[in-house]
Amino acid sequence: MKLNTINLKNLGLTKDIIQESKIYKDLFIGRVATQYKNVYKVITGNGEIAAEISGKFHYEVKGLSEYPAVGDFVMVDSIDDSQGNGIIHHVLTRKSVFARKVAGSTEDIQIVATNIDTIFICMSMNNDFNLRRLERYLSIAWDSGATPVIVLTKSDLCKEIEAKINEISSVAIGVEILVTSSTSDEGYQSLKKYLYSGQTVAFIGSSGVGKSTLINCLLGQDLLDTNGIRNDDKGRHTTTKRELMLLPNLGVVIDTPGMRELGIIRADLTKSFADIDKLAFQCRFNDCSHRKEPNCAVQKAIKEGILTVDRLESYWKLKKEAKYDGLNSKMIEKEKISEMFNGMGGMKNARKYIKQQNRKKGR
Structure with missing residues (x-):
């Protein structure tokens, strides 16, 4: 099996994943970065390829949660696009899954992202501040298998920072709280200790709280569109799809669309x-x-x-x-x-x- 060990290790490849992949002969490891309709962007040892699921895979899946999701390690039949789209044949075992109930459904599960090490739960310190919603995010995050960290954004718009932190501390037991500001270049530095080769962090939160702004700072360039919370306290949906991005030697970042409503499937x-x-x-x-x-x-x-x-x-x-x-x-x-x-x-x-x-x- 051909592997670019340096790139794929930064992507989160572990010994367990490599061991499991050996079951599947003549296939290659990749990681799902995005999905658009029925086509996935998969990162392999040779770069990005477009890929579709095999007919057999489609026939055998029993529910939405079994399809490839952003963050999944998958087995594909090629590591470049010289022969057209690659084919995804298998999804490897997920070590963590952040999932929510599909809106308007009682049974269907939407996989938000998988194989996450740290979940940054982002909440702005102005109009978006909501302890009850935070409890909901924490319950799902703990159950996912990843470690939640609370990231408070737009601290420059809050005059009672210490009081807000005390409120959060009363409901976020054992969870680290980071305070950031979009007006300072140092406002995102506290996040960097969670970013290193092989690690995957996901940004979760309502629309307009500043997730994309923070990711742009970490990337060092404005790759993601940004907007704020409207005056009616409803965020603008600047992120419309889940996307996995590589940070040079700092692992992986996953951006997610804003989720004001978060239906629970399981909770810790x-x-x-x-x-x-x-x-x-x-x-x-x-x-x-x-x-x-x-x-x-x-x-x-x-x-x-x-x-x-x-x-x-x-x-x-x-x-x-x-x-x-x-x-x-x-x-x-x-x-x-x-x-x-x-x-x-x-x-x-x-x-x-x-x-x-x-x-x-x-x-």
């Missing part, structure tokens, strides 16, 4: 609501709903001003959306694993996943 509420989860262990009943049960530690925390009613209501809402209503932490984790591996090798893969997670916790 034990991390995004770690404070409520911790309090729940002190409740009298293991299946306490934190509503009217006696000796409820969560309701006690609200009375004492430790926890807000709005945060608890947000927790209930997301729990219901993710179909975890009535489940405690252990039951939610079991349900998540069951959903993740349904139709993907079942319990064999689930047990393997659990062992991997236990090893990580034992570090």
